[in-house]
Amino acid sequence: MSNKTEEKKKAASKPARRGWFGHLFHSASAEFADEMDAARAADVEAIVSPSRQIVNNFFERKLAVGALALLIIMFIVMFVGPLFMPKYKDSYTDVTQQNMAPNMSLMKVPKELKNDIKTIDGYGTFTVGLSNAGKVYVWGSTQLGTTGIDIGDIPEEVRNAKIAMVAAGYDHIIAIGEDGKIYGWGAWQLGQYDTEAEYLARGKETDPNIEFLSEDLRQNGVDVSHVKKLICGYQISCILMDDGSFHLWGNKRTYANMDLFLRTPSLDDIAFTLNYIVGLNGQHKTIYTGSRDLFTLVKDNVNSPAVKTSEFLGDRTIEALTATNKSVALTLSDGSVAFSGDFNLDCTPAPTLAEDEDYVQIVGGAYHYSALTNKGNVYSWGQNELDQTDLPKSTAGVTKLYHGSNQTYGVNDAGQLVTSWGLKGYLFGTDTRGANIFQRIIQGGKMTMTVGAVAVIISSVIGIIIGCVSGYFGGKIDIFLMRVAEIFSAIPFLPFAMILSAVMGHMNISETMRIFIIMCILGVLTWPGLARLVRGQVLLARESEYVTAAKSMGVKESVIAFKHILPNVMSVILVSLMLDFGTCMLTESSLSYLGFGVQYPRPTWGNMLNGANNATIINAFWWEWVFTSLFLAVTTICINIVGDALRDVMDPKSSAEK
């Protein structure tokens, strides 16, 4: 007997302090069992608390459990995923990578070409290669926008001819046969490879902004043995001969200084950035652009201060030019390299070479350079957003480098591909701005879920407090609070949120602040439903025995309302929170889709679908909406299935009827 009382005292001296959640899952039976004999405890254990019953019932529903699992995976991916993308930038754009279909084979050199490489070249979304046997191969993303042209369809005459040189532009390829004949294929709409007569024959009117391929070149071709360089840019092409003369044709709109070059008689080297042609004329002392202020400043590394070209060079001369989209690399007469043009701040810098090490070859992609030195070392520098400068572990044996737009290929003396590095492709394609959709979906998911969650938290805090107060105290407070709730629920949601957002747009606040205010708007406009629900539940609970008991014990009113009643209505609130979370996510997406929510460059699933607002894009660029929609739909459907199942299993009536 005394033993038992001691035990009781012990139990009383350290009362199990359990929180609301504790109460949810361990009903009195568990506490009761502590005081029982072991043998009898087994009987008590068999009584399952209502909450545990709910959990058990929930796990009987396969669909709901599957949805819950999917939802949890989604959450983990969205919140852990961004940690694996340190290079991701919200405002990243790339004109040469726009609207690319999902493709992971941008760097996959065809098997037939792998051991027989003569040359490889790439400027835009695809790469072209030429074997020593004179065969042309094209790989990468070969569908060109909405034109319906597949540049991978190599014309019959090219396949039959033995090709000597090939070069790729943004949306066209130019090849020169062994016999000097010039071939071109790909997009032709802006005069990429047509003569004027051919262009007119396609049913187009002539265009003063196009410099057509000359009739002479088409008829007589060029002398291949004297061609120094064949190079293509953004809808432009050039054949440079070793006597300095050159043939230049293409779209003048993209190259502002093209007219000046057309009047230039001879050049020693030529290269294309995205907007300007750069050349090297007789004296080799400056970069020739035809205009005054372009590429006049030179620096010895991508991040060092720039100086005037003449000061920098001293008595050295420029030997060759290599261009990327925004910058030019100059190979100097002493074997060193200098740079001109724009570089992002976070560029990988060029390496500092040892005294006796000199560059042998430099190639430039869209935003990166790769170089080979006389010691056989390979270096890459420039922008690294697409892994362009992440060198492979071993580059031994590489004696020649070739570039795609964001790839570098290392080839040995025998023409075999040794290694390649750079962008493999885009899992979900790219959007209209050239950004990686997969990365944006992960980042956008984080944003969408954060907005939804914060909005729900705001709305539930308001809703629970008002509901509890209103339900428990009743009377005038109740009437007043419920009238306020009615006013709030009378506000039409979407228009009002849009107005607030538009008003904010005219005020001068930061984007982060804006997003926070949007969360608040969503939260403040959704609380009345929850408040009413809580009030109803509290009204029911107020009449129950345990509240009467608490009252008779003299517990304070506010303590009863928030500590005794609230935990008992928690389960209902949780369901409502779940469903509200889905609703808030949907509303945020709708707002952002219309352009009144979170705005570009910050991604959310709503504003990522913003571009898919006309039939052309919806049909031609299906990847730009399918994946994002899928993520959004799966998440909201899962939330609703789980919430629905929870509500069903919590309703004692529905389970009894079954």
Added chain:
Amino acid sequence: MGKYILKRFGYLLMVTVILSFILFMIYSLVPANRAYTDAQTEFKAMKNSIPKGEADKVLADLYLKYQRMYGTDTNNRVIRYLRWVGVYPLYNGKFDGLLEGNFGYSYDYKAPVVQMVKNPMLNTIKINIWATVIALAITIPLGIHCAVKRGSKRDQAVQVFTIIGYSLPTFLIAILFIWFFCGKLHLFPTNGMGTPGNTYTGFRKFADEMYYMALPLIVTTFCSLGGMTRYVRASMIDALSLDCIKTARAKGLREKVVIYSHAFRNALIPIVSLVVGWFLGIFGGSIMVENIFGWNGMGRIMITALRSADYDVVMLMQMFYIVISLLGTLLIDIIYGLVDPRVRVNK
């Protein structure tokens, strides 16, 4: 009953006033000064005819003139609000506000707001009536069927589909349907309200309109299917568990009679309230659908006005939405009382 309605009207009026005040205050946060812009415009137009040295004075006069015209010649926002409503006089002692029938002027359309809103309103009503009718014709039989055959395979399938239906945002459904019906099947036009430049009359005109209306109509209807079906099903399940149904069955009535005559009548009450709320919604229109399909309705007007900061229009539309939704709740309560004698409204 009369007293109750009167009381509710009073309350409705109060809420409207409070909300309009809040709205007006929100708008006054926008740093736009219409009087100043207008004064500048007129000033520039007559610049050459102004004698030297008087330019500043002329501009100031013009500014004052416009400020007086718009009632913004005071910094007191409450007075501005009262003037907007029309219960506080302008500088010349005249009243010119909402109550006097001045609903504002659209700067985009260069027309009074009321006149400008007329056509879109008709368009919106046209599409929404069709949508309501079609949605009801589908959801009520479907909901009843699911409730009666509760737990069956077919019911479960419908349940899953309805969850999917109401989990998808409208714009997603619109994108999917455009892709499927326009991109793959080439059945419907993707936007517009009629063949451009047509001079059709009679049946031809109607057919053309329906052709263009088809896709937005399908999307609008589809979006409401999920929620409505679940609602009908839920209220029908409640009705089927009533004691009167047991009695009816015990009497030996045919199952059809039990379901349609006894149970459905009881289930009708919540459904009616839903339909009424919905019916009022037809004036508001769907911002999303109208925007995507280029349907010139109320929702589209709202969005264009918001984008171009045409705030007189936005204000009026917003007030309109609020009044509609308040009237909706009132109407639902009254109809509840009329349909269901068990609900005493004047309690």
